[in-house]
Amino acid sequence: MDPNEMRYLEDDDTPTMKTIKGATMGLVTGTIWGTIVATWYDVPRVEKHVALPGLIRTLKMMGNHGLTFAAIGGVYIGVEQLVQHYRMKRDFVNGAVGGFVSGATILGYKGRNIKTAISAGAALAVTSALIDSGGQTTRIDTGKEYYPYTTKKRSTVEG
Template sequence: MEDDKYARMDPDELRNLGEYDTVAFRTASAAGSSGLVGMILGAITATWQDVPAVERNVALPALKKTGKIMGNYGLTFAAIGGLFAFTDAVAASIRGKKDIWNSALGGAAAGSVIGLRAGKLPVGIGAAAALAACAVIVDAGGQTVRTPTGREYLPYPRINPDL
């Protein structure tokens, strides 16, 4: 039966994501989700900043300013998330193992984006060190903020109930 096949499989085989574990997919999904979070944060920031007043029922100046802030935040976050995922995935493929050093390299690369955005070398070095340390702490903690429940969540169901 199907149950027996999955019961005999190694947990690493069960977690094999196949085509979803490529460098391109990981980079694109990280950049996309990070960019979306950045745009939401940009929209929140735009509500707290002074935007041009709406005059004579013309909202275009305020809308342009809000869109610009959202775009800047979105692009920055997309670059940070995408560069982290790209560096992490490339380091794992070059080194042949997935460990905390890949995340440390990814965090350092992502921190460099903040330094480039600020235009200051000390900011870049500090951000690279901080993001590398955060990535190592998350990896060392098992990449989760919850306590283990004993249940394993797979990206797809083991048995399709519709069959």
């Protein structure tokens, strides 16, 4: 195995921590999305003296979307990390497998249909593979290694 590739497998974050972060990010994103969807659909106007039913429906929609996104994020990252560990490679295949499994299990379960499960899994797998293979990343590896430094002044040695 290439030593440069090993560096990516030795991240500070453990696979468990990455999975928790993925699920948490999904929860936050889904809750925000549920709030937006609740303002567009399904929630009745809040009347002057009858605010509770609208609030309850909004909270249910926020929670439903939040938990769905959290499950998708957690399963996606967890499977991606598992595949990466067993393959000992970091490429687009890991994300594609994670996308397929998360789409097929979570969205297939919600749709209660095999056709929906396969469609959702394929859609997430293709999206993940396109993003990963296209090099869409927030970090660019320039090959430079950065070391921690101190702000202490060096003592001058006369000699």
